[in-house]
Amino acid sequence: MTVRSLPFDRRGSSAAEFALVLPLLILLLFGIIDTGRFFWELNRSEKATQMGARMAIVTDPVSPDLVGASYVSGTIKAGDVIPANQLGTVKCxxxxxxxxxxxxxxxxxxxxxxxxxxxxxxxxxMNPLIAANNVVIRYSGSGFGYAGAADETMDVQPLVNVQLQNMQFRPIALLGFGGWNLPNASATLTAEDSSGSISN
Known part of the structure; x- marks a missing residue:
């Protein structure tokens, strides 16, 4: 082959075109995988908060002050329903x-x-990456509960909100060099017995 015929030689063109397209194809493939992983992680976060909220409403409250609080006052007598405005929001x-x-x-x-x-x-x-610093629990008034309960449980039956925050998502397409926080997940339920340490 002479130097003059080299510009007209087409024998390696397929390999050159494949080498140009391959990085884009790999990036597209990993992007599709990461999109699925993102929604999987998002769903796991939401399910974890639902499990946490269910656990929080049937076990001892995280704020011990809620157990000893008395709502009997001049306007609320023992046995009266506790209005929702008698409890603000306790963040734990x-x-x-x-x-x-x-x-x-x-x-x-x-x-x-x-x-x-x-x-x-x-x-x-549900998600082994969840740590204590990712969880926030809030108790707020619900309008349920009776003032002056004689037992050692809460008089008020608050709304219990469990929030999961600052969970990281790291796409494999970025080879571990980047990532971002998932959106916060939150679940709210009304407290049930709020006593003990066992949940179904």
Whole structure:
């Protein structure tokens, strides 16, 4: 083959075209896989919060101040239904509980670590990457419950919201060099017996 005939030689054209298209094909393939993985992780987060909320409404409350709170006052007598506005929003994380919206039960903002860890452990069965710092639990007034209950459970039956936040998604198409936070997942249920450490 002479130098003059080289520009007209077509024997390697298929290989050159394939080499140009292959990276785009691989990127498209991994993009499709990552899209499926993203929605899988999103669904797992939502199911984990639902499991956490179910656990939270049937076991001991994370905020011990809710158990000892009395709602008997000048306008509410023992046995009366507790209005929703008698409990604001108590926000609990693994480090403590704070009053997000007043009124809240008085107390030191302590958190029942055993109760909190039970909820996190239940959620981690759905997604093992869930850690305590990813979970936020809120209690707010629901309009259920009777003032002056004689037992050692909560008088009020609050709405219990379990939120999962700051969960990372790392696409394989970026080879682990990047990622982003999944949207926060949240589930809310009304408290049931709120006593004990076992859930179905």
């Amino acid at each position: 994380t693994s480090t403590g509980c704070t009053c997000e919206t007043a009124p809240c039960p008085s107390g030191g903002g302590t958190v029942d670590s055993a109760a909190f860890n039970l909820i996190v452990a239940r959620m981690a069965k």
